[in-house]
Amino acid sequence: MAALSDPAEQLALTLTQGGLQRMTARVLAALLFTEQETMTAGEIAETLSISSGSVSTAVKALTTVGLIQRVPAPGSRREHFRLPEGAWATLMSGQNMTVKAMREAAEQGIATTGEDSTAGRRLAEMRDFYDYLWRELPVLIDRWRSQKPGQ
Amino acid sequence: MAALSDPAEQLALTLTQGGLQRMTARVLAALLFTEQETMTAGEIAETLSISSGSVSTAVKALTTVGLIQRVPAPGSRREHFRLPEGAWATLMSGQNMTVKAMREAAEQGIATTGEDSTAGRRLAEMRDFYDYLWRELPVLIDRWRSQKPGQ
DNA sequence: GCGAAGCTTCAGAGATCTGCGAAGAGCCGA
DNA sequence: TCGGCTCTTCGCAGATCTCTGAAGCTTCGC
Numbered sequence: 001m002a003a004l005s006d007p008a009e010q011l012a013l014t015l016t017q018g019g020l021q022r023m024t025a026r027v028l029a030a031l032l033f034t035e036q037e038t039m040t041a042g043e044i045a046e047t048l049s050i051s052s053g054s055v056s057t058a059v060k061a062l063t064t065v066g067l068i069q070r071v072p073a074p075g076s077r078r079e080h081f082r083l084p085e086g087a088w089a090t091l092m093s094g095q096n097m098t099v100k101a102m103r104e105a106a107e108q109g110i111a112t113t114g115e116d117s118t119a120g121r122r123l124a125e126m127r128d129f130y131d132y133l134w135r136e137l138p139v140l141i142d143r144w145r146s147q148k149p150g151q
Numbered sequence: 152m153a154a155l156s157d158p159a160e161q162l163a164l165t166l167t168q169g170g171l172q173r174m175t176a177r178v179l180a181a182l183l184f185t186e187q188e189t190m191t192a193g194e195i196a197e198t199l200s201i202s203s204g205s206v207s208t209a210v211k212a213l214t215t216v217g218l219i220q221r222v223p224a225p226g227s228r229r230e231h232f233r234l235p236e237g238a239w240a241t242l243m244s245g246q247n248m249t250v251k252a253m254r255e256a257a258e259q260g261i262a263t264t265g266e267d268s269t270a271g272r273r274l275a276e277m278r279d280f281y282d283y284l285w286r287e288l289p290v291l292i293d294r295w296r297s298q299k300p301g302q
Numbered sequence: 303g304c305g306a307a308g309c310t311t312c313a314g315a316g317a318t319c320t321g322c323g324a325a326g327a328g329c330c331g332a
Numbered sequence: 333t334c335g336g337c338t339c340t341t342c343g344c345a346g347a348t349c350t351c352t353g354a355a356g357c358t359t360c361g362c
Binding site: 005006007008010011014015017018019032033034035036037083085088089092098101102104105106108109111112113117118119122123125126128129130132133136137140144148 | 156157158159161162165166168169170183184185186187188234236239240243249252253255256257259260262263264268269270273274276277279280281283284287288291295299
């Protein structure tokens with residue numbers, strides 16, 4: 001299989017800045033740019049010139065966050081992978097966990113300082129903001145999901 | 152100045168998971184949890200038991216993303232810092248740059264593959280999603296900003 | 303049941319990053 | 333103009349992370 005094109009590596013780099021590990025990002029990019037429906041672990045390893053161990057690790061990470069799916073491979077022992085529909089929305093939902101953590105960290109702080117101190121008011125603003133996001137982001141994503149099929 | 156409380160360090164840790172460097176996160180946490188209106192670089196260094204060099208670096212990073220402000224210090228030569236109002240909304244706006252980068256990475260890919268290939272369709276979904284976010288996130292943040300004073 | 307193909311796990315070498323401390327620059331009052 | 337107080341920059345040592353290659357495990361066909 002051919003090496004990855006330049007735009008693919010570029011996209012992998014961007015994904016890295018978005019928080020993904022380097023190899024994880026490259027595997028994702030490979031699956032985005034392939035003209036096949038699915039890829040096997042071996043194909044990914046060859047495309048990116050990386051060890052099968054690295055592929056295994058990356059695939060594991062991507063699977064747990066729902067960015068790729070294992071596809072049952074009839075007639076072959078190898079595992080096939082592909083990006084599921086709506087993978088990006090899934091990724092975004094996952095990042096919502098970070099928002100929740102921020103909200104709770106602020107809450108914790110308030111529990112210590114009290115809400116009527118200087119620090120307490122500062123923390124309250126933080127909590128309110130992330131609380132807002134925590135409520136509104138899922139709405140935003142749902143709206144995307146529901147308007148997509150209608151296009 | 153007293154060492155940082157446990158919840159503060161906890162919050163710093165959460166911020167780290169959100170993408171900030173360790174020292175940067177700790178400095179931010181210190182400014183969140185202090186009962187003073189502002190802190191000087193020296194106070195921050197002492198509170199966190201870190202070198203003034205580290206403070207300088209962290210402060211620089213936080214300032215460029217708009218998470219803290221330099222405050223003119225009348226009667227003192229030292230620099231004072233504080234969290235501005237709406238810092239969190241600012242931070243979120245900055246993360247929107249990542250969204251834009253994702254959108255553009257996808258666009259680039261499509262330019263290479265063409266929109267009518269298997270990969271092209273996959274990339275188009277990605278582009279559409281991040282395009283949606285790119286349009287909607289600012290709206291979300293503006294809504295927060297405008298409803299805040301009304302509370 | 304056996305052999306082979308492929309996946310996973312793990313230890314270690316190499317690369318990368320981080321924070322410190324010291325040296326240097328800027329600024330203010332005297 | 334000079335002296336001192338801060339802030340900033342930078343090289344380096346220590347710590348951390350990453351990817352590989354090899355060994356072990358599972359699964360499947362024969």
